[in-house]
Amino acid sequence: MKIFFGPSSLGSYKEAFSNLVYFKEKNLSACEVAFTYGVYLKEKEAVEIGRKAKELKINLSIHAPYYINLNSNDKNKIENSKKRILDCAKIGHFLGAKKIVFHPGFYGKSTKEETFEKIKKEIIDLNEKIKKNNWNIELCPEVMGKKNVFGSIEEISKLSKECNCGFCIDFAHILARYKNKEFELIKKSFPREEWHCHFSGIEYGEKGEKKHRKTKTEEWFELFNFLKDLDKMITIINESPYHIEDSIEGEKIWREKFSGFGST
Numbered sequence: 001m002k003i004f005f006g007p008s009s010l011g012s013y014k015e016a017f018s019n020l021v022y023f024k025e026k027n028l029s030a031c032e033v034a035f036t037y038g039v040y041l042k043e044k045e046a047v048e049i050g051r052k053a054k055e056l057k058i059n060l061s062i063h064a065p066y067y068i069n070l071n072s073n074d075k076n077k078i079e080n081s082k083k084r085i086l087d088c089a090k091i092g093h094f095l096g097a098k099k100i101v102f103h104p105g106f107y108g109k110s111t112k113e114e115t116f117e118k119i120k121k122e123i124i125d126l127n128e129k130i131k132k133n134n135w136n137i138e139l140c141p142e143v144m145g146k147k148n149v150f151g152s153i154e155e156i157s158k159l160s161k162e163c164n165c166g167f168c169i170d171f172a173h174i175l176a177r178y179k180n181k182e183f184e185l186i187k188k189s190f191p192r193e194e195w196h197c198h199f200s201g202i203e204y205g206e207k208g209e210k211k212h213r214k215t216k217t218e219e220w221f222e223l224f225n226f227l228k229d230l231d232k233m234i235t236i237i238n239e240s241p242y243h244i245e246d247s248i249e250g251e252k253i254w255r256e257k258f259s260g261f262g263s264t
């Protein structure tokens with residue numbers, strides 16, 4: 001069992017270097033670069049940041065822009081969505097990031113099955129383009145927290161198997177979508193050895209996710225009690241509004257109370 005902790009943002013190009021050094025000082029070993037509102041780094045900047053992250057042994061991943069819908073009725077919107085993902089793949093490649101997390105799309109007027117088939121087709125096409133460019137990076141559709149949004153545990157599990165792509169298990173989203181932690185279902189659905197995860201506290205209602213909130217100490221304990229017996233390589237990106245301090249707390253709890261479990 002190997003586990004990596006880190007926050008869900010690296011900061012601007014200028015802040016990135018001191019942030020990485022700070023994360024390292026605090027025993028963090030992962031960081032998700034938030035391209036959620038756009039791919040804000042240039043190639044050259046990405047190379048420099050990637051070099052620093054590698055030197056500090058911090059694994060980078062990317063969160064793609066929110067404006068993505070691979071099941072839009074509008075062909076242009078699908079093409080723009082794919083372009084945003086490919087822009088992430090390219091800069092991610094220069095950063096040395098291994099994963100791109102993204103929200104795959106909406107059901108809209110399609111049935112769940114039609115949505116699945118459409119998104120699957122687009123991911124397979126994206127995979128081919130990534131391969132053609134020799135970008136060493138994997139697409140990770142995320143388990144989503146709202147019932148009317150594509151991305152249940154079952155759908156993401158099936159996509160990962162049928163497209164041979166990665167996945168992002170968002171524990172907060174799962175709680176909001178299922179009103180339950182679904183630990184057994186998660187274990188069964190994602191047999192791969194490598195897990196990329198999001199974790200934070202969450203507020204939710206009937207329709208699912210409302211917003212992320214600070215991670216409570218007991219929530220870390222509950223998660224770790226589930227993870228401790230798994231023989232996996234797990235990355236936990238914290239997405240709370242206090243993602244840096246929450247990541248630091250999570251890592252500390254794991255190291256002090258759980259790190260003796262499983263094979264390290």
Ligand SMILES: [Zn+2]
Binds near residue numbers: 063101102103142
């Ligand atoms: Zn996300």
